[in-house]
Amino acid sequence: MSENGNQNKEQPESVEVKMNYNVEELANNFKFTEGPAVDAEGNVYFTDIPEAKIWIWTVNGEMELFREESGGANGLFFDENQNLFICEGWEGRITRISPDANYEVVASKYQGKRFNQPNDIWPDAKGGAYFTDPEYNENPALHQGGMHVYYVNSENETIQVITDLVKPNGLIGTPNGKTLYVTDHGDDKTFSYTIQENGSLSNKTLFTNLGGDGMTIDQNGSIYLTTTDKKAIDVFNKNGDLFYSIALPQQPSNVCFGGKNLDELFITARTSIYKIKLDAKGVN
Template sequence: MLTDAFEVIDKRFTRYAMGNVHLETLYTGTRWAEGPAYFAAGKYLIWSDIPNDRLLRYDETSGAVSEFLRPCRNHNGHTVDRDGRLVSCEHRGRCVSRIEVDGSTTILADRFEGKRLNSPNDVVVKSDGSIWFTDPTYGIDSEYEGDKAEAEIDGSYVYRIDPVSGAVSAVITDMVKPNGLAFSPDESLLYVADTGATHVEDGPRHIRRFAVGAGDSLSGGEIFATSDTGLFDGFRVDLHGNIWTSAGDGVHCYTPEGDLIGKILTGEVVANVEFGGIKRNRLFICATTTLRAVYLNTRAAQRP
């Protein structure tokens, strides 16, 4: 029997939600939990507490939580690249950075066409080594998650960092506030959330889907799904191509066709999620003041 953490909207969801599995609370005490990234070799998870200007570390072997980095220039989203390095979006730094294997930090992008970025929000690394990130203004809108400042770029874009030259190019320029992003398992599709409703009355609260072509060109951009509760923020894709996305009441699961089939109810607004654990079948959930986790009958998508 499914526990009350799961809401079944379509019976297809029962393939992924297992009976007698409970939603666990692993940590309480963040102001705005975000940006989870799992390190399989060390069996630990890194995530952000943006307003408190710190990164936290959950040790899966002991359950212990410690501060990984403080201050951290108000990190938001993270990902782990193919070499096991932490790639970060910094609100206060207004950049995308990377912690190298020796512990040093490299700034990968902080400007576009000579102008400072707004406040990079979420990031993903493609199998060819290119880095894709979103750049809304949330980190410069107030003093709460960064430093209040005027935007130098006339818009909030999605960018790509070339893996060879390091050049930064704008790949999507028609969103209000691009936020979370992820590739489909075969990297033929790019999903990007637009949370523009935070700034525009009746603005976007949806995920769009783009086809990835030769040379990483994008086409399409149709609306894939619209949130029925709050806003979508960060999300992950499993090996079946399902999208597990944050929302106002928990985590929503969408099929590759865009059908909402179920929810994981948290009682708090969720900002982002990450697959982890030995089998990558444990979904870590950043839910405002808490870090949660639940085991699913699916796993993270494998990189090509």
């Protein structure tokens, strides 16, 4: 997979962190929060990985337990039909829960071997989903021989779509289904790819010389990245130019838009979950 001329893109200049956002802590005392995802009503689901639980922060401002024994669930995402895709890191698989609570395994092996630790996921409009498969244990087993990105289609058939990243983590697609962004936590870079009709990827392009954990996108195409080793979210325009940063009390792990109007940014950050009201709106 070739890279185009943006590979030599310079590191973005540092910007002054905007301090005029009211960062509201919604809940705390978690072990390690991750994977925020919004449903059609604006409720935000998120995971506490060590506790193997999935929680919901409702649009009514209440906390509800959605699932226990989650398999070490990390990344979550709802598709257009309100099926909840789950990265079960401990089990090395992708699962899905339908609106009527039917639970099924979508992908658990590639070429006869289990996945490493599925981390983040983005479903497309065709019933398939892209997911990253890094490994964060001290002595990684690397069941797949490396850390790659996969696509599982609507028939639960899996293909390998990216094999040349160090440690892929967060990813998000554009609403039109034409572009996929993937951040390489292991190499501190984020790339964009053109999505092909069969689910494969082409036109690997350096988006920014910053890597991170999770990311989301707003209706203007701006990318919100929980940049590596920063207590902040960096916001980029669609060209990869750094707009500004949003300071946070803790280092964030992931981010999504939620609320009834999709104009609230929900951030999972270690032991807490936070919310910020923005002018921008997300997509779901």
